[in-house]
Amino acid sequence: MPRQVDHESRRRIVAEAVCALADERGLEGVTLRDVAARAEVSMGAVQRCFRTKEEMLLFALTHVGDRITERVRTRLVAGPAQSARTALGHATAEVALLREEHRAEARVWLAFVAQAVVSEPLARALRADYADLEGAFTRLVAEACGPGGEEPATGAAAAAGPTGDGASPADPAGDGASPADPRTTARTLLALADGLTAHVLIGHLTPRQAQDVLHTHLAALWERPPAAR
Amino acid sequence: MPRQVDHESRRRIVAEAVCALADERGLEGVTLRDVAARAEVSMGAVQRCFRTKEEMLLFALTHVGDRITERVRTRLVAGPAQSARTALGHATAEVALLREEHRAEARVWLAFVAQAVVSEPLARALRADYADLEGAFTRLVAEACGPGGEEPATGAAAAAGPTGDGASPADPAGDGASPADPRTTARTLLALADGLTAHVLIGHLTPRQAQDVLHTHLAALWERPPAAR
DNA sequence: ACCGTACCGATGCGAGCGCATCACAACGTG
DNA sequence: CACGTTGTGATGCGCTCGCATCGGTACGGT
Structure with missing residues (x-):
């Protein structure tokens, strides 16, 4: 040896x-x-x-997390000529792990999420990953809905990184006509993707149905006046 | 004794x-x-x-599931005078288990979902619960967006029950301008609620932030032409 | 009043777990 | 060429698990 x-x-x-x-x-x-x-x-x-075993699990979690975020990043820089909207669609579908070949990763991810509820170290790693994803998605949403809405996404928008504000202030007025900032939209996409992943895993939805839900949601996003978001 | x-x-x-x-x-x-x-x-x-132990876990799962769906039903029939829209908002918030006092149920639910991935009996029970919820939400969405959009919800719409079509056909055309039927909207709400629950549990979002996401999503739903949905 | 019976709580058992330990083998070095 | 160092793989230990078993006990029928 x-x-x-x-x-x-x-x-x-x-x-x-x-x-x-x-x-x-x-x-x-x-x-x-x-x-x-x-x-x-x-x-x-x-x-x-x-x-220890927990250290092993923690490493495995970050390993999977890195692989997923890496794939999202790859998917984004691979087609920089595409519109920010389709890029966002691809990224969300990637995070939702809907493709058959990523089912294993989805199962592993869900298992870790459940475990993180009772294991603070795992939860920390998970939060870091989600913070990165939320930041990347927020920039992507802002780009897709902001200036013009259709021009190609810049590669810079795909680079993930910490975003700064740990806890957003949340609108003080409890009114209904909230402006729906990009961050909230990004959080919606992320939560929706994770929920769909879980529903597919337990067999409540087929991957195709989940894809439809995602597609419909994204389509509805663009139909609203982009400037208002 | x-x-x-x-x-x-x-x-x-x-x-x-x-x-x-x-x-x-x-x-x-x-x-x-x-x-x-x-x-x-x-x-x-x-x-x-x-x-056996698995039988015990299965019973506990159905116990929790019954309690949650029961609470949703109670919430709906308690205020029959409210509009279907606010009823749907309340029901979704209830399913998302965002309230502090239901955090324990949320943790248990997530644990069971993760376990169901590798335990078919648990998955069956979970699917049954989700099928009920999806049916109830679909009816509620149809009522909220369909005829007029604002009149009070009828009590009948709140009664959960199997809906029939196990696998929806999914639109044949892969086009973008899908009509977004009530079922798809209901599935979106359910998945979003579950995703938010998970994100709150692992500490990525505060309950307040999750509430904002939910609120914004629902508000966006009503802003779109109701007849088109 | 008594006995049959259904139920209860404690204990035993085999298996599997995470973790610690240790003799050995394979290199780089003098 | 011999030696010390370092990584290795097998084994042991203490523990807890799910499950099976069994004597004791308090009813309820007659």
Whole structure:
């Protein structure tokens, strides 16, 4: 055996095994032994990479999160010539993990979300991911609905990053005619995407039906006067 | 001891204990011993009520599901004089479990949704609940947007029940100007509510922010020409 | 009054868990 | 070429889990 192996790549291999197991048997079915067997390494190797099980799960979560946001970013810069509106549609569909080949990721993600409710470290990682996504979506929405509405999206809008305001002030007036700022629209899209993911996973909706819902919602967005948003 | 006790009420007590534990420690933290201790009964009593642990969880899930749908129904028939639009807003907020006192139910619900991904019996129960909700919401949407849009909701529209078509046909034309039928609108509301619930639970949104998102989305619904929907 | 019966609570069991430990093997170095 | 260092994989330990079992107990019928 080599005197020193690439720890980082091994961590990724283990993380993949965690995801595979979480996909088929849920997060409860993820044990150190099974992970080691699935990753085709010894249990000791897994324990060398991660001091504790929770640390392993946390790494797997950030691994999946990075992969998803990376894919969204790739999807956006791949077609910079497209309008911001279609770019937003693609990004949302990507986040919703509706495509068949990403079903596994969706299951893993939902499992982690549920676990994060009772595990603060996981919740922190999840919040960071969502903050990034919300920032990117907010910029995209502003671009799609703001100036003209149809011109191509700039690549810069796709770059994710922290947005600053942790807690938005929320409109003081409880009135109904709220202006619906881009941030709120982005939050709506994100929550809708996650809800659809869950509904598809438990079999309440087919991927096609979820796609329809998403498509209809986006279409309704553009029909409203863009300047008002 | 009485020769025969009320099994049904005991099952409910045990179900409450399951929910309490799932709320604070997640579904993985629910063990037969702890459930028995929390319900202040012996472990043998729990095993008498439910043959297996999964049967116990399934009962707890339907218990919670019934309570939520019951609350939605109550909320609707309580104010029959209100417009269908505000009724729909109240119902959606209720399903989203945004109120502080229902946070526990939200946590339990999310835990069950995640578990249902790998447990077909749980998934079945969940699908049944969602089918009911979708039916009720579809009727409510049709009433709110259909004939006039503002007249009071009838009590009949609030009664939940199976709707029939298991798989909607989905529009054949892949075009953008879809008419957005009430069913699709209802599915959007349901998915949005669930997504918001999850985002609040993991701390990405505050309840207030989620309420704003919901409120804005509903307001946008009514601004569009009602006849077109 | 008594006995049958249905129920209860405690205990036992096998399995599986996360984590700690340890002898060994494979390199880089003198 | 020998040696120390370092990573490795198997094994052990303490614990808790779900589930099965069993003697004790308090009714209800006759």
